[in-house]
Amino acid sequence: MAAVSATEIFKKFGEVTAIDGISLTMRDGEFMVLLGPSGCGKTTFLRIIAGLERQSGGDIAIDGEVVNDIPPRARGIAMVFQSYGLYPHFTIWNNIAFPLKTQRVPKAEIKKRVEWAAQLLGIEHLLDRRPRQLSGGERQRVALARALVREPTAFLLDEPLSNLDAKLRASARNEIKQFQQRVGTTTIYVTHDQVEAMGMGDRIAVIDHGKVRQVGTPAVIYDHPADRFVATFVGTPPMNLVAWNGGHLGFRPEHFLPREMIDNGVVSEFSFRVDRAEYLGSERIVYGEIEGLPSAQEVTAKLPPAHVPLESIRPGEWHAFAVRNSQLCYFDKEGKRARRH
Amino acid sequence: MAAIAEKIGWRSSRFEFVFDRPRVLGSLFLTPAVLYVLVLVGLPFLLAVYYALSAFTVYNPSHHFVGLRNFVEVVQSGIFRRALLNTFIFTIGSQILGLILGKFGALVLLRPFPGRKILRALIVLPWAVPIALATVAWEWMFDSLYSVINWVLMALGVVTRASAPQWLGDPHLAMLCVIIVNAWRFFPFAIVIFLAGITAVPQDVLDAATVDGAGFWRRNYQIILPIIAPIVVVGLIFGTVFTFTDLSVVYLLTMGGPVNATQVLGNLGFQIGILSGDVSHGAAVSLFMFPVLFVLVILMLRFIRRREI
Numbered sequence: 001m002a003a004v005s006a007t008e009i010f011k012k013f014g015e016v017t018a019i020d021g022i023s024l025t026m027r028d029g030e031f032m033v034l035l036g037p038s039g040c041g042k043t044t045f046l047r048i049i050a051g052l053e054r055q056s057g058g059d060i061a062i063d064g065e066v067v068n069d070i071p072p073r074a075r076g077i078a079m080v081f082q083s084y085g086l087y088p089h090f091t092i093w094n095n096i097a098f099p100l101k102t103q104r105v106p107k108a109e110i111k112k113r114v115e116w117a118a119q120l121l122g123i124e125h126l127l128d129r130r131p132r133q134l135s136g137g138e139r140q141r142v143a144l145a146r147a148l149v150r151e152p153t154a155f156l157l158d159e160p161l162s163n164l165d166a167k168l169r170a171s172a173r174n175e176i177k178q179f180q181q182r183v184g185t186t187t188i189y190v191t192h193d194q195v196e197a198m199g200m201g202d203r204i205a206v207i208d209h210g211k212v213r214q215v216g217t218p219a220v221i222y223d224h225p226a227d228r229f230v231a232t233f234v235g236t237p238p239m240n241l242v243a244w245n246g247g248h249l250g251f252r253p254e255h256f257l258p259r260e261m262i263d264n265g266v267v268s269e270f271s272f273r274v275d276r277a278e279y280l281g282s283e284r285i286v287y288g289e290i291e292g293l294p295s296a297q298e299v300t301a302k303l304p305p306a307h308v309p310l311e312s313i314r315p316g317e318w319h320a321f322a323v324r325n326s327q328l329c330y331f332d333k334e335g336k337r338a339r340r341h
Numbered sequence: 342m343a344a345i346a347e348k349i350g351w352r353s354s355r356f357e358f359v360f361d362r363p364r365v366l367g368s369l370f371l372t373p374a375v376l377y378v379l380v381l382v383g384l385p386f387l388l389a390v391y392y393a394l395s396a397f398t399v400y401n402p403s404h405h406f407v408g409l410r411n412f413v414e415v416v417q418s419g420i421f422r423r424a425l426l427n428t429f430i431f432t433i434g435s436q437i438l439g440l441i442l443g444k445f446g447a448l449v450l451l452r453p454f455p456g457r458k459i460l461r462a463l464i465v466l467p468w469a470v471p472i473a474l475a476t477v478a479w480e481w482m483f484d485s486l487y488s489v490i491n492w493v494l495m496a497l498g499v500v501t502r503a504s505a506p507q508w509l510g511d512p513h514l515a516m517l518c519v520i521i522v523n524a525w526r527f528f529p530f531a532i533v534i535f536l537a538g539i540t541a542v543p544q545d546v547l548d549a550a551t552v553d554g555a556g557f558w559r560r561n562y563q564i565i566l567p568i569i570a571p572i573v574v575v576g577l578i579f580g581t582v583f584t585f586t587d588l589s590v591v592y593l594l595t596m597g598g599p600v601n602a603t604q605v606l607g608n609l610g611f612q613i614g615i616l617s618g619d620v621s622h623g624a625a626v627s628l629f630m631f632p633v634l635f636v637l638v639i640l641m642l643r644f645i646r647r648r649e650i
Contacts, residue, residue: 052551072552073552073554079552082545085547085549089568098555102553
């Protein structure tokens with residue numbers, strides 16, 4: 001276990017800048033999620049930490065020691081790949097044992113640790129099979145077992161859930177989080193899925209165009225986004241942004257409620273005309289526009305169906321809606337979060 | 342409106358769409374291939390079996406049935422046994438050499454470097470150049486007087502004019518020469534096979550091996566080679582079958598000499614059956630290749646089936 005830190009990392013592929021000066025420190029034992037849209041450079045950054053890619057500039061340090069010139073195998077990190085990267089010609093047993101064999105661990109010790117890892121992930125019954133005989137979820141566990149078996153200084157996970165179906169993804173998310181808490185190894189997890197990021201990360205680093213936009217706990221990222229990109233990338237539906245005073249005013253759809261539902265605190269009131277509504281069971285998403293704004297600017301509200309009956313929100317009508325002032329965010333011309341008023 | 346309602350005369354003839362039937366169209370497409378195999382492979386093979394069981398020669402075209410006598414006589418001949426052994430040495434030697442050259446050639450060509458595209462095109466040349474032409478060039482390189490190889494060795498002071506190797510005159514060196522020339526011919530094919538295989542190995546698997554601590558050799562021999570083995574084995578089957586039955590390099594470079602040191606079954610069968618006119622013994626020599634190839638192909642096909650990935 002160790003802290004992993006990156007200082008001013010740059011990476012260029014020819015003319016294209018994939019990573020544009022990322023500095024980030026993963027604390028010992030922390031679950032750090034790198035969140036960003038596809039092509040933002042998060043996977044490249046992970047590969048640089050692993051040593052699979054050489055940065056054009058900057059330093060990577062593991063446990064305080066700069067590892068720029070140390071090859072992947074000597075960095076002591078383990079990686080789980082998007083499509084798992086299992087060795088198709090090996091049995092599961094040999095897949096898990098491979099990282100130990102390369103380190104010339106004694107046979108008895110290999111056996112002990114393979115069995116330990118297999119048991120931890122509940123795959124003892126699969127050890128004699130080959131990867132192609134396994135389901136997606138089982139393959140993913142084998143990949144985790146292989147990463148775990150040599151007790152790495154850090155886990156790097158590159159979108160490990162993207163090949164699973166939605167139901168399996170939810171349970172695997174939970175498993176990985178529990179598993180990480182149990183072994184307590186520093187983990188860097190790359191994903192474009194904000195649900196995974198919010199649910200699993202101790203901290204999230206939001207990355208866009210090769211730059212870190214914000215680092216913080218899920219609550220900070222969600223409630224206090226540092227700029228317009230973070231505000232609109234995290235949250236479904238995304239934060240509403242309306243032009244205001246040369247900058248933008250932002251508020252979450254679930255904070256935009258009928259006036260009568262907010263009974264205390266200072267509020268900003270809006271006249272909201274409903275265009276259409278979607279009923280999603282646990283919530284009702286209402287689309288419409290705010291009086292005094294260009295009609296092209298759509299605003300969404302997320303309402304609890306139990307408290308807001310359908311009859312009260314009719315399309316085509318104007319309603320009094322409001323947001324608590326404490327839940328308003330202001331962004332300046334450059335899109336950065338500004339001080340309140 | 343009537344024009345739209347009217348279908349394109351689908352009741353006019355029951356043979357109108359005859360080519361849409363898989364059975365008809367399939368048979369039509371398959372016929373040339375089947376005819377080709379029957380007429381140009383099957384028929385000559387049966388003819389060879391027939392000749393091998395008769396006393397047929399060019400000078401005395403008798404159809405007298407002699408049973409397995411031709412085979413017994415052939416096996417008893419020292420030249421035949423020498424040729425049989427040589428065929429194995431020649432085949433195995435040139436396949437191994439070709440595979441090694443192919444593997445490393447593929448690794449070199451996978452790395453980006455200036456001029457790679459030109460080199461990739463050039464490397465196919467040994468395969469594309471007519472074998473007769475290429476062998477003449479090799480013959481000059483191995484020539485007893487004008488060998489460039491010997492000139493280089495003499496210039497480097499490794500050998501003197503008196504001790505310069507007689508490439509095609511020495512029995513062992515002659516065998517080495519035909520193997521080298523055949524491997525040289527075969528290795529572009531091996532490179533193509535290896536390139537196809539290696540580029541098909543998922544990048545994730547290679548990255549995983551790198552992170553898991555595998556260095557260059559372990560990655561190559563424990564990960565890449567086993568994964569591409571089925572594809573390489575198919576290439577090896579082709580290479581082996583073609584080399585085992587081939588006589589062109591031997592015929593053009595040494596004619597089987599010196600003193601049958603490089604004699605192979607293909608060339609021996611040709612010399613006895615065609616050049617000497619002893620068709621029945623020539624056929625018997627050639628037929629000895631059949632069981633060997635048969636077993637070889639079965640073994641290799643079973644290997645592929647066993648290695649299901």
